[in-house]
Amino acid sequence: MKNFIILSFLWCSPLFAEPTELRDWQSTAGTSIKASALGVEGTQVSLKAADGREFKVPLDKFADEDQAFLKEHFAIKEPEPGQPTGSGVSKISEGLTYPVGETSGPIDVGGGSNLYVYVPKTLREGRKAPLMFVTGAGGGGKKSVVMYSEAAEVNGWIIAASVESRNGPDHPEGNHEHAKRCVAHLLENLPIDKERVYFTGNSGGGAMSFYNALRITSAGNMPIIGYSPDKKYDKKQYCYGIGGTADYNRYLTAHAVSQYGDNGFHRFHPGGHSGGPAWIGDEGITWLNGRYLADRRKDAELNDERLDYEASMIGWIKKLKDSEAYRAHYWCQFLKEDYEIDGPNAVIVGELFDELNGDPNNVRYTEGIAELDEFSDKYLVSDGEGGGSQFNHTNSRMKGAAEKMATEYAGVPLIEEIAKGLQEPTVGK
Structure with missing residues (x-):
């Protein structure tokens, strides 16, 4: 009997339903394996073969009929939009070397x-x-x-x-x-x-x-x-x-x-x-x-x-x-x-994006973050190729571009303040 492609041999975590009986599982590639399913963790199915080997196989590698059987047997539910996956119920709370939180x-x-x-x-x-x-x-x-x-x-x-x-x-x-x-x-x-x-x-x-x-x-x-x-x-x-x-x-x-x-x-x-x-x-x-x-x-x-x-x-x-x-x-x-x-x-x-778009300053803030990254490439990079730290330093080209940005983003949270700051010389020793 041909086997599934086995990804890895792993220890199985405690599970929330009884294992299945020993049965033949079919893969999407047409291969099969005789094993008992111990449980499903995230997208991985834990299997135990007749010879005692334990390993994991991705759920989407099983044929449709077997996927449906596994989901029903282990009560697998698709996560609601905006909610954590089923892995959320398996948060680690003890057994670690150092405590959580x-x-x-x-x-x-x-x-x-x-x-x-x-x-x-x-x-x-x-x-x-x-x-x-x-x-x-x-x-x-x-x-x-x-x-x-x-x-x-x-x-x-x-x-x-x-x-x-x-x-x-x-x-x-x-x-x-x-x-x-x-x-x-x-x-x-x-x-x-x-x-x-x-x-x-x-x-x-x-x-x-x-x-x-x-x-x-x-x-x-x-x-x-x-x-x-x-x-x-x-x-x-x-x-x-x-x-x-x-x-x-x-x-x-x-x-x-x-x-x-x-x-x-x-x-x-x-x-x-x-x-x-x-x-x-x-x-x-x-x-x-x-x-x-x-x-x-x-x-x-x-x-x-x-x-x-x-x-x-x-x-x-x-x-x-x-x-x-x-x-x-x-x-x-x-x-x-x-x-x-x-x-x-x-x-x-x-839907959240559309709602937030109602405030022009939100849009301009996001545009400003991208423009500052471009400003860095255009006006700061060439001066960074030289030696070490530069104290009390600026140049007219960079200062002029920063002044223009400060005017363009007047009233925008942080962006105007940052643009004004870039007009100033670097701090001294």
């Missing part, structure tokens, strides 16, 4: 390295989560991870920070050794997708985000007022750069982000050499997550995660709509154009 630390991982970690309540059983690892310019503590707890919950990401990473004689090699030990510990003790480790940090910590992303398996980084210390980049990764309008690293950040092409995006906050508000980092994490899921739309194993992301985003957008409608509009546009949302959830997003 709390910040743990400092945790000694050996070799003189310590970390703090926040595990979100939205972590799903049977699904590995992305990790955002924070490296600071002056060390890391509880605040380094708590500041991104909202993004952790919205996206289902784990947030961790190095205690020891800081500017000084150990930068970058010594800091990197701490990062390696910390990430290895996290991979061993938490359900983290090793292919979706990201790095962030401010200033010298932002530099470490580039350095670490090249040397530890990574999907990308989120440098804050940062730069690449060796001007090396993996352009297949994603990069969401964050910088102050008058930051003396603004040219370096712009140049680094531009190296990633469409996989890079540059966001500004009003001010100088500072990390800016935590919500911009939350948006960076959300952007990185959305881009990854969108670019792998053909990967059926991510279908449940995509639906959970969409449901979570719809809830977040509704919350923002009542307090910062311009941000809600931006994320509707992102889901429609960058993420290319489809299906029933696209209808919900479309």
